[in-house]
Amino acid sequence: MKITNYETFAVPPRWLFLKVETDEGVSGWGEPVIEGRAATVEAAVHELMDSLIGSDPFRIEDAWEKMYRSGFYRGGPILMSAIAGIDQALWDIKGKALGQPVYELMGGAVRDSIKVYSWVGGDRPSNVGEAALERKNAGFTAIKMNATEELQMIDSYEKIQEVVERVKAIREACGPYFGIAVDFHGRVHKPMAKVLAKELEPYNLMFIEEPVLPENNEELGKIGQLSKTPIATGERMFTRWDFKKLLESGDADVIQPDLSHAGGITECKKIASMAEAYDVAVAFHCPLGPIALAACLQVDATVYNAFIQEQSLGIHYNASNDLLDYVKNPEVFEYENGMVKIPSLPGLGVEVNEELVREKAKETTNWHNPVWRHEDGSIAEW
Numbered sequence: 001m002k003i004t005n006y007e008t009f010a011v012p013p014r015w016l017f018l019k020v021e022t023d024e025g026v027s028g029w030g031e032p033v034i035e036g037r038a039a040t041v042e043a044a045v046h047e048l049m050d051s052l053i054g055s056d057p058f059r060i061e062d063a064w065e066k067m068y069r070s071g072f073y074r075g076g077p078i079l080m081s082a083i084a085g086i087d088q089a090l091w092d093i094k095g096k097a098l099g100q101p102v103y104e105l106m107g108g109a110v111r112d113s114i115k116v117y118s119w120v121g122g123d124r125p126s127n128v129g130e131a132a133l134e135r136k137n138a139g140f141t142a143i144k145m146n147a148t149e150e151l152q153m154i155d156s157y158e159k160i161q162e163v164v165e166r167v168k169a170i171r172e173a174c175g176p177y178f179g180i181a182v183d184f185h186g187r188v189h190k191p192m193a194k195v196l197a198k199e200l201e202p203y204n205l206m207f208i209e210e211p212v213l214p215e216n217n218e219e220l221g222k223i224g225q226l227s228k229t230p231i232a233t234g235e236r237m238f239t240r241w242d243f244k245k246l247l248e249s250g251d252a253d254v255i256q257p258d259l260s261h262a263g264g265i266t267e268c269k270k271i272a273s274m275a276e277a278y279d280v281a282v283a284f285h286c287p288l289g290p291i292a293l294a295a296c297l298q299v300d301a302t303v304y305n306a307f308i309q310e311q312s313l314g315i316h317y318n319a320s321n322d323l324l325d326y327v328k329n330p331e332v333f334e335y336e337n338g339m340v341k342i343p344s345l346p347g348l349g350v351e352v353n354e355e356l357v358r359e360k361a362k363e364t365t366n367w368h369n370p371v372w373r374h375e376d377g378s379i380a381e382w
């Protein structure tokens with residue numbers, strides 16, 4: 001079998017899909033994108049795919065190593081997202097050609113379903129108690145919320161108190177054992193991260209996420225000493241080599257590589273195995289579209305230390321589109337009791353609605369992160 005052609009489609013709300021074709025008529029889909037930089041990743045996908053035309057799509061490891069090692073400059077969000085989507089498409093082709101779900105080609109499933117969490121409050125926090133209860137009533141057993149819209153390096157205890165109040169509202173609305181994750185989103189710097197982590201400790205959170213920016217991961221250990229709450233990070237880390245130091249440090253309790261940002265199925269499986277050796281849990285990051293989620297579920301099936309899966313339901317900047325808009329077989333994601341069943345159809349399991357994708361790709365989709373400023377005029381972390 002040979003790779004003969006490929007096409008990319010930028011579609012609303014802010015996603016990029018890739019279709020890879022072969023000479024035997026089997027095609028595969030991937031989702032190579034990083035939020036806010038879809039066009040840049042698209043350019044990288046074209047460069048990398050051009051070098052794969054004519055090669056055997058079954059030799060995924062070889063394709064991965066070629067894309068990673070033959071370029072001299074390596075890693076980072078753009079290249080690793082491009083590799084990620086291509087890798088997903090190759091696994092989709094292989095699974096479809098062999099009539100097997102991807103997890104069967106990776107050693108088989110260790111679980112039949114995985115717990116998922118929903119977002120509440122979107123990006124800007126508001127009425128989170130009610131929103132969380134709505135999710136709970138819809139069957140979810142866990143949610144994630146953003147801690148804060150903006151916080152300066154040293155900021156007021158009033159803003160800290162606002163975060164605490166929202167978390168308290170969710171805890172009170174949803175009961176003592178409902179899963180609550182709080183995403184600091186790298187918006188909180190070390191001086192206030194210490195304070196916030198300690199203030200949130202009494203609420204028995206499932207985890208706090210990116211308490212500091214990943215470039216400051218060496219601070220995680222100190223925050224961990226101040227609070228028992230499990231610490232999660234990793235959505236902005238892209239390779240095994242990025243995760244190596246973090247895992248060696250012992251400072252992360254949960255890692256969150258993204259199947260569309262961190263080299264795809266091939267790389268994320270390896271990162272997860274490294275984490276297993278350090279007794280670190282995995283919660284694959286996925287605020288993206290249906291192909292990315294499908295790829296996550298295939299890997300979740302085979303990763304012993306995976307315990308929960310993010311999915312984009314409830315994320316407000318995706319609200320113009322439903323996760324299932326581009327999928328012809330929406331029943332592939334079977335939600336029940338806050339869990340999603342692992343799809344067992346060949347390949348990634350999602351049947352992409354190609355006509356709709358082509359139609360929507362005609363619209364201009366140019367989503368960028370909004371620029372926020374603090375009261376004093378300085379740029380706020382997004």
Ligand SMILES: O=C(O)[C@@H](O)[C@H](O)[C@H](O)CO
Nearest residue numbers: 035183185235285286287
């Ligand atoms: O954990 C999450 O899903 C968020 O941090 C998103 O990745 C971020 O807003 C970029 O889209």
Ligand SMILES: [Mg+2]
Nearest residue numbers: 183185209235
């Ligand atoms: Mg996050």
